[in-house]
Amino acid sequence: MLAGRRIVLGVTGGVAAFKAAYLARRLVEAGAVLRVVMTRSALEFLGPQTMAAITGTPPLTELFGPDTVSPHTELAAWADAVVVAPATAATLARMASGESDDLLVATILAFEGPVVVAPAMHTEMWEHPATRRNVAMLAGDGVRLVGPVSGALAGGDEGLGRMAEPEDVVAAVVAVLSGSDLSGWKVLVSAGGTREPVDPVRYIGNRSSGKMGNAIALAAARRGATVTLVTTAPPPHHPAITVIAVETAAEMAAAVWGAAPHSDVAVLAAAVADFRPAAPAPTKLRRSAGPPDLVLEPTPDILAGVAALRPRPFLVGFAAETGPASGASEKVAAKGVDLLIANDVTAPGAGFGGDTNAVTVLTPAGAVEEWPLQSKESIADRLWDRIVEVRSH
Numbered sequence: 571m572l573a574g575r576r577i578v579l580g581v582t583g584g585v586a587a588f589k590a591a592y593l594a595r596r597l598v599e600a601g602a603v604l605r606v607v608m609t610r611s612a613l614e615f616l617g618p619q620t621m622a623a624i625t626g627t628p629p630l631t632e633l634f635g636p637d638t639v640s641p642h643t644e645l646a647a648w649a650d651a652v653v654v655a656p657a658t659a660a661t662l663a664r665m666a667s668g669e670s671d672d673l674l675v676a677t678i679l680a681f682e683g684p685v686v687v688a689p690a691m692h693t694e695m696w697e698h699p700a701t702r703r704n705v706a707m708l709a710g711d712g713v714r715l716v717g718p719v720s721g722a723l724a725g726g727d728e729g730l731g732r733m734a735e736p737e738d739v740v741a742a743v744v745a746v747l748s749g750s751d752l753s754g755w756k757v758l759v760s761a762g763g764t765r766e767p768v769d770p771v772r773y774i775g776n777r778s779s780g781k782m783g784n785a786i787a788l789a790a791a792r793r794g795a796t797v798t799l800v801t802t803a804p805p806p807h808h809p810a811i812t813v814i815a816v817e818t819a820a821e822m823a824a825a826v827w828g829a830a831p832h833s834d835v836a837v838l839a840a841a842v843a844d845f846r847p848a849a850p851a852p853t854k855l856r857r858s859a860g861p862p863d864l865v866l867e868p869t870p871d872i873l874a875g876v877a878a879l880r881p882r883p884f885l886v887g888f889a890a891e892t893g894p895a896s897g898a899s900e901k902v903a904a905k906g907v908d909l910l911i912a913n914d915v916t917a918p919g920a921g922f923g924g925d926t927n928a929v930t931v932l933t934p935a936g937a938v939e940e941w942p943l944q945s946k947e948s949i950a951d952r953l954w955d956r957i958v959e960v961r962s963h
């Protein structure tokens with residue numbers, strides 16, 4: 571899987587540092603050649619001898635020393651990928667601002683290849699605006715984030731902030747090293763919530779922010795795909811993303827149906843209105859006229875239109891549920907999709923507006939997988955990993 575690939579594993583100072591030992595073992599088992607860099611605080615949590623025994627070479631800890639003149643540039647020139655796991659809030663901050671006064675961040679700054687980061691910290695630290703800003707900056711710089719996920723934290727606490735499992739970090743390293751693994755793919759993504767006019771001033775809408783669809787479009791573009799993003803929300807900027815701004819279900823249907831026949835994969839993440847006012851008022855409805863009789867009519871089923879195409883793109887649908895995704899297993903068959911991503915939009919940390927999501931992934935063959943609470947960027951990359959896997963079989 572990673573035969574002969576040269577990886578710098580950066581370990582920073584958190585309780586999850588013990589997981590770095592498992593991760594190092596997994597990377598070595600996958601065939602990678604490892605050089606480990608430990609920060610000073612990492613040494614408080616994990617003995618360098620453990621990493622030396624796993625990798626066959628003592629970890630490096632200092633930027634300055636008698637052995638080499640410029641360890642950071644040597645490591646950066648040597649490596650195919652840099653992985654930081656666990657990454658503390660402090661390391662994320664220093665990476666985001668380019669504060670390269672230790673060996674790890676100096677190596678990352680001198681390195682031009684892919685960087686994978688697995689954050690681990692307490693929920694409050696992960697959710698602090700400073701960390702949110704730093705994570706957004708790093709994602710914007712092309713750093714691949716894995717997790718964090720929800721679960722037991724240091725000191726008996728529970729919540730979002732736990733480092734992703736070593737297997738998931740390895741999968742992300744494999745994905746980034748396969749480089750532009752979506753190169754040549756034409757991808758269509760829908761995002762945001764539709765707005766159906768009641769009159770020129772008001773509309774019927776929903777709480778979708780477009781963040782999940784945006785993350786999916788951006789991850790695809792970064793991995794080499796050419797992306798058409800049909801959206802009602804402010805879009806991300808990337809040279810490989812063409813944005814078609816829409817507002818209503820009918821406009822979204824026209825744009826999606828126009829692009830779908832030329833697409834290899836369609837991910838329909840938008841929250842589309844099922845019904846719209848049949849006759850929107852041409853002028854503002856007046857309070858003095860009393861409550862209006864709103865007659866609704868169905869909107870086009872955009873997903874069904876794409877599912878009916880022959881040939882049709884690989885099709886991913888979303889299902890917003892209020893409660894456990896029990897209705898989703900019927901939807902996966904009924905909608906003719908290749909994958910259905912269901913989420914309970916009422917669950918804490920999941921659903922509309924936030925930066926995180928927890929989803930259930932269903933296939934028509936009946937496979938069901940739970941992807942625990944993690945950043946929308948992390949869900950997006952995991953989705954593309956899965957699509958690559960399914961499409962290559």
Ligand code: CTP
Pocket residue numbers: 760819838839840841842843844869870871872873874886887888889890891
């Ligand atoms: N969708 C669509 N066109 C619509 C409504 C929904 O293409 N008019 C798509 C969404 O983009 C999503 C999927 O269908 O990918 C499922 O949306 P959801 O609202 O969960 O499904 P519904 O079929 O509307 O089911 P229900 O309202 O019964 O939960």
